[in-house]
Structure formats: C-alpha cells, structure tokens
Amino acid sequence: MELRKDPITRSWVITGDDVIEPTPHSKGCRFCGPSAEPAQVIANLPGLDGGSWSARSVVHPHAFYHIEGEAARRGDGLYDRMGSVGAHEVLLENPRHNGHIWNASDAEVEQFLRLAAQRIQDLKRDSRFKYISIFKNHGERAGQEFDHPTSQLTATTFVPRRVLYEPRAGRDYFESKERCVFCDILGQEERQNLRIVEIRGDYVAFCPYAPRVPYETWIMPRSHESSFERTGSSRVGSVIDLAALLRRTLQRIRTVTEAFHLVLHTSPNSQHPSSTLGYWKTLDDDYHWHIEILPIIEAKARSYTFKEIYYSPVTSETAVKRLREAKI
Ligand SMILES: [Zn+2]
Numbered sequence: 001m002e003l004r005k006d007p008i009t010r011s012w013v014i015t016g017d018d019v020i021e022p023t024p025h026s027k028g029c030r031f032c033g034p035s036a037e038p039a040q041v042i043a044n045l046p047g048l049d050g051g052s053w054s055a056r057s058v059v060h061p062h063a064f065y066h067i068e069g070e071a072a073r074r075g076d077g078l079y080d081r082m083g084s085v086g087a088h089e090v091l092l093e094n095p096r097h098n099g100h101i102w103n104a105s106d107a108e109v110e111q112f113l114r115l116a117a118q119r120i121q122d123l124k125r126d127s128r129f130k131y132i133s134i135f136k137n138h139g140e141r142a143g144q145e146f147d148h149p150t151s152q153l154t155a156t157t158f159v160p161r162r163v164l165y166e167p168r169a170g171r172d173y174f175e176s177k178e179r180c181v182f183c184d185i186l187g188q189e190e191r192q193n194l195r196i197v198e199i200r201g202d203y204v205a206f207c208p209y210a211p212r213v214p215y216e217t218w219i220m221p222r223s224h225e226s227s228f229e230r231t232g233s234s235r236v237g238s239v240i241d242l243a244a245l246l247r248r249t250l251q252r253i254r255t256v257t258e259a260f261h262l263v264l265h266t267s268p269n270s271q272h273p274s275s276t277l278g279y280w281k282t283l284d285d286d287y288h289w290h291i292e293i294l295p296i297i298e299a300k301a302r303s304y305t306f307k308e309i310y311y312s313p314v315t316s317e318t319a320v321k322r323l324r325e326a327k328i
Pocket residue numbers: 029030031032033096097147148149
C-alpha cells in the first residue's frame with residue numbers, strides 16, 4: 001500500500017493491490033470471550049469494577065498504516081507519493097461485547113474518552129504525524145468492521161483534506177474578527193436556541209445550520225479549547241459531562257436510525273516542523289475541537305449519495321425537534 005496525492009484536489013488516497021481475505025465468521029469475537037485472538041495491545045485503562053481493563057487500544061488486525069519507517073515523500077513526475085507510514089489502532093470502547101456507548105454507564109464512556117485523549121497525546125509526540133483521526137462507523141451501511149464496540153484511530157503523515165478546511169477557515173475568520181468562528185457559532189446557536197439538542201455542563205450538542213445529512217449533530221465544548229486531548233487537563237468542563245452528552249446524543253440518534261459515522265475533529269499536530277504549516281502556530285486561538293455525528297438514513301440515502309453538493313431533506317430545525325423529544 002502507498003499514498004498518492006491527487007494534484008487537483010490535493011487529497012491523499014491510500015492505494016495498492018490489496019488481497020482481501022475473507023474473514024472467517026464462526027470464531028466469535030476477536031476481542032473478547034474464549035476464542036479471542038491475542039491482539040497487540042498498545043494501551044489499557046484500568047478496569048472499573050475489578051476487571052483487568054476498561055478501555056483498550058490494539059493494533060488494527062489489517063492496518064492501513066504501519067508505524068515503522070519513514071514516509072519518504074517523493075515526486076513521480078508531477079505527482080506526489082509516499083509510504084503508508086502511520087498508526088492504525090482499534091479502540092475497544094468497553095470490555096463487554098454489548099457495552100455500546102449508548103447503553104454503557106457514563107463512567108465507562110468516560111474511560112473510553114480518556115483513552116482516546118491519551119492515544120492522541122502520545123501519537124502527537126511523534127513529529128512524523130501531522131494528524132490523528134478518531135472515528136467510528138456503526139451499522140452495516142456505515143461500513144462497521146467489528147461486532148465488538150470499537151472506534152478506530154489513524155495517525156497520518158498528512159492532514160486529511162476535509163479536516164484541513166477547518167483550521168484554514170478558522171484562521172481566516174480569526175484574522176479578520178479576532179474571534180474563534182466555532183465560539184461565535186455556539187454563541188449564536190445558544191442565543192437563538194433553534195438547533196440546540198442538549199446542553200450538559202460545558203458541552204453542547206446541536207444540529208449544524210447547514211447539515212450534510214439529516215440529523216447531523218455536533219458536540220462541542222462551550223469553553224474555547226482547540227485540542228480534544230487536553231480535555232480533562234484543561235479548563236473545559238468535566239469529562240463525565242461529555243460522556244453523558246455523547247451517550248444521550250447517540251441514544252437520540254438511534255431513535256431515528258441505527259447506522260452512523262462519528263468523527264472527532266481535534267487540532268492538527270503543531271509539533272510538525274514543516275514551515276509551510278507555519279500558520280498552525282495560531283491553532284490554539286482559532287481552532288475548536290468537536291465531534292461530528294453523521295447518521296445514515298436509508299430511505300433518503302439515494303438523494304445524497306452524490307457528494308459534490310450535499311442535500312439534506314430534513315432541516316436542522318426540524319431534526320432538532322425530533323431529537324430533543326426522543327424518549328431516551
Ligand atoms: Zn467482543
């Protein structure tokens with residue numbers, strides 16, 4: 001596998017002639033139970049009630065990125081290519097096979113969030129990595145990989161294209177207004193109260209003004225903070241509030257659909273020495289971490305599979321009513 005850059009959109013893609021091995025089905029869960037295969041454990045958080053662990057990170061069994069070596073970015077005529085150096089981890093959210101975020105205790109979800117923060121902090125110390133992504137695909141239509149409740153982490157030698165828009169836009173807004181665009185969005189949303197799903201301590205869940213899909217929901221800290229991984233050590237509110245809000249928001253979304261993508265957007269790695277990324281120096285002021293949840297609504301899927309322009313047949317003002325009133 002290698003990474004190639006599209007010279008027009010400047011997106012990196014991972015490509016290679018991969019042999020897709022059929023996954024044997026009968027063996028049960030690879031992460032728990034008697035037939036669990038030994039996985040290469042990277043980090044554990046201690047168990048809550050005498051268990052050996054509460055949240056755990058392991059090397060992805062079919063990793064896209066590998067930790068050893070250098071990316072060796074090089075030209076290929078007008079093109080750019082590099083090796084698929086990085087990290088690809090599976091984050092086990094809970095030792096229980098059915099311990100999903102929406103039916104776990106807040107303390108369990110908190111452990112998972114702390115593990116995610118620790119993994120990002122750890123990988124950001126490696127200056128080869130420009131960005132750490134954490135995402136969750138739940139449900140068949142979302143491309144769920146494992147039955148066990150898991151999220152995934154990748155550390156990459158580039159900042160993914162969609163992520164790159166955000167710090168750039170944040171910087172541009174800050175340059176003209178000297179304010180964080182995300183803080184301004186939250187200020188207006190809280191004043192108008194048209195699209196707020198729920199506020200819990202220092203965290204808010206809301207449906208964005210211009211949703212890409214119906215019931216798209218974001219979770220953000222209400223106090224300015226650029227990096228998720230500082231959650232717990234910075235002045236933003238307690239992680240248990242975030243855990244509860246994440247659990248409750250997923251419960252609400254699950255009253256609409258089972259399948260969703262979830263992605264954490266935190267600040268890129270400012271340790272990176274690249275001079276072309278010099279503006280990363282203002283990140284702490286102009287970027288603001290958040291979680292984006294993109295539900296997948298089957299009946300409407302056909303309408304928005306064409307991703308050049310997003311089409312959401314439900315406005316966020318309508319979506320928020322259903323989510324707020326959901327019996328959870
Ligand atoms: Zn399991």
